[in-house]
Amino acid sequence: MFTGKRFKLTRSILGFDTGSGNHGWVEIPIGGIIIVRSGPYGPGKRLAYVLWDSRRLAIFGSDLTDGATELAETAELANV
16 A cells, blocks of 8 residues: 555646536646555556645646656655
8 A cells, every 4th residue: 555655757647626616637747755644545556646836736647657666754844
């Protein structure tokens, strides 16, 4: 389970804004740091819910597993 873990994106991905009144797609840039709030869920573990730039987003689980690298809680976060 990825809940509570931080990831740095190795490529830009799309996320769907689920937290504000302005629902829609948002591009999360390469190098962006996301925090997994829950998931991935669903058949084939397709959706994960993350926090990025103070926004709550839904992303594809494959983007998390194929387009991001998990960060250690210490040194790697200090360099971000």
